[in-house]
Amino acid sequence: MPIPPAPTPSQFEQVARAIxxxxxxxxxxxxxxxxxxxxxxxxxxxxxxxxxxxxxxxYWVKDDPSTDKRPLGESRVLAxxxxxxxxxxxPILDEAxxxxxxGRPGIVxxxxxxxxxxxxxxxxDWARQIATAMAKIHTSExxxxxxxxxxxxxxxxxxxxxxxxxxxRFAKHDLGVELWNAMRKLWPNVDISERRIIHxxxxxxxxxxxxxxxxxxxxxxxxxxxxxxxxVGYFLSDAAYTGYxxxxxxxxxxxxxxxKPVTDLLFWKMMAxxxxxxxxxxxxxxxxxxxxxxxxxxxxxxxxxxxIKKLLKEFDSIA
Numbered sequence: 001m002p003i004p005p006a007p008t009p010s011q012f013e014q015v016a017r018a019i020x021x022x023x024x025x026x027x028x029x030x031x032x033x034x035x036x037x038x039x040x041x042x043x044x045x046x047x048x049x050x051x052x053x054x055x056x057x058x059y060w061v062k063d064d065p066s067t068d069k070r071p072l073g074e075s076r077v078l079a080x081x082x083x084x085x086x087x088x089x090x091p092i093l094d095e096a097x098x099x100x101x102x103g104r105p106g107i108v109x110x111x112x113x114x115x116x117x118x119x120x121x122x123x124x125d126w127a128r129q130i131a132t133a134m135a136k137i138h139t140s141e142x143x144x145x146x147x148x149x150x151x152x153x154x155x156x157x158x159x160x161x162x163x164x165x166x167x168x169r170f171a172k173h174d175l176g177v178e179l180w181n182a183m184r185k186l187w188p189n190v191d192i193s194e195r196r197i198i199h200x201x202x203x204x205x206x207x208x209x210x211x212x213x214x215x216x217x218x219x220x221x222x223x224x225x226x227x228x229x230x231x232v233g234y235f236l237s238d239a240a241y242t243g244y245x246x247x248x249x250x251x252x253x254x255x256x257x258x259x260k261p262v263t264d265l266l267f268w269k270m271m272a273x274x275x276x277x278x279x280x281x282x283x284x285x286x287x288x289x290x291x292x293x294x295x296x297x298x299x300x301x302x303x304x305x306x307x308i309k310k311l312l313k314e315f316d317s318i319a
Contacts, residue, residue, distance in 0.1 A: 004038040004058040004104055006030065012042055014101045015056060015108055018093055022047035031055065032289050037221060041111060053111035054092050058102050059221060073149050074107055077197060077223040084140035087133050087216045112218070114210035118287065121212065127239075127246035128253045129214040130207065134235070135257035137217065138196045138228035152198045152226025153271060160274075161187045172278035175308045179270060179277075182315045186267045191227070198226040203238040205286055228258070233268025234275075241273075241280075241307035242287065242295065266314055273308050280304040 007015070009025070016023035023044040031039040038058040045051050075091035082090055093101075093108035120126035160167050161184055170176035199206075199217065206219040232254065236247050255261055276283055281297030288295075295303070 004060060004102075004106075006038065006040060007056055007058070007102060011101050012040075012056075015042055015054070015093065015098070016044040018097060018101065019044070019054065019108075020046045026051060042108075055089070055109050055111050056098070056102075057107050057109065057221070059105040061104055073146070073223045074220045076143075076145055077149075077220055078109065080140055080143055080146060080197065081137065084136060086136045086140060087214060088220065089216055089218055112208045112216045114208040114215045116205050116207060117209035117212070118204050123244060123246055124249045125212070127244075127250045130204075130235070131250045131253035132257050133207075133214055133217055134202065134228075134231060135254050137199065138231065139258055139260075140197050142195060142197060142225065146197070146225070149197075150224045151195075152200060152224040152230055153275075154192055154226060157187075157192075157271065169274065169277040175305060175312070176274075176277055178312055179274060179308055182312060182319075183267060183270050183274070185319065186264070186270070186315070190264045190267050194227045195225040196228050198224050198228070198231050200224055200226075200231070200234075202231045202235045204242075227264075227268070228260070229262050229264055229268045230271065232262050233265055233270075234272040236265075237269045237272035237307060240269075240310075241300070241303040243303070266311065266318075270308075270311050270315075273304065273311060276304070 007028075012025050012028055016025050023046050026043040026045050028040055028042050031041055037060065040056045041053055042056055043051060043053045075094035078088055078091045081088040089109040089112060091107065091109055095105065095107055098106040098108050117126065160170075160180070165171070166177045166180045170180040173179075199220065200222045201219060202217070206217060207214060208216045208218055232251075236250065239246055239250075251262055251265075279301070281301050284295055284297045284300045287300075
């Protein structure tokens with residue numbers, strides 16, 4: 001997916017003046033991360049000399065724009081999260097306003113002064129804070145204007161699980177066919193009825209921290225409605241194959257805060273492990289850019305395969 005170019009000086013100026021007619025641009029710089037988008041910090045000054053910052057996010061354009069749900073979701077979800085005291089950025093310019101300036105899908109959000117924490121000193125406290133934030137996301141009210149959001153990974157799952165033979169992503173991996181068969185056996189009993197706000201990409205790189213305090217869950221490019229266990233399984237699988245042993249403390253905190261049990265977790269961890277198939281190697285780039293301990297492409301491939309083997313062993317024990 002081609003990353004959009006930096007906004008032009010004229011576009012930055014238009015953003016600043018859309019926020020405040022008296023604003024002038026002070027500086028801009030690119031943010032790290034954003035494997036699927038271009039992110040820049042815009043610092044601007046308003047009439048009284050006060051200096052403020054926002055983040056511009058520009059997204060790659062899909063081949064079929066009619067299937068692109070982003071203009072319907074991100075700013076509305078961020079507003080809903082704010083109303084429910086979820087740590088997340090605030091929308092400053094919505095998709096329509098930002099899109100008119102950039103000429104492509106985009107949004108302008110509040111700047112949060114922090115960075116991802118991929119090497120926490122207190123791993124359990126780190127996990128508890130993330131679990132608490134995730135529980136608040138999943139218990140937020142789904143307002144009528146959010147009902148048009150897509151159904152998370154459900155559509156893809158239905159295609160994968162109804163296929164007559166393993167889809168390509170599974171067939172091209174040494175453990176993929178076995179994983180697909182296990183998922184197919186679990187699938188008939190998986191409850192997919194919930195329609196809660198789902199992030200879809202809850203990994204540590206999309207969390208902003210300062211002084212060991214979680215400030216915000218970011219990167220709401222693809223919000224959707226789905227099963228909370230989908231997000232939980234995604235985060236726990238990512239944590240497992242990148243070396244974090246936090247599942248027990250995470251689940252305990254999440255269930256206490258949300259007031260609901262995590263259901264079908266084995267299936268959703270399998271689903272999360274299937275997403276990067278057939279090759280998780282390129283994901284190493286994201287971890288390296290955000291300062292995680294060194295894990296090259298081959299190392300993350302081995303760790304990912306080891307995680308799948310553990311899931312299959314767990315499946316065999318209950319089958």
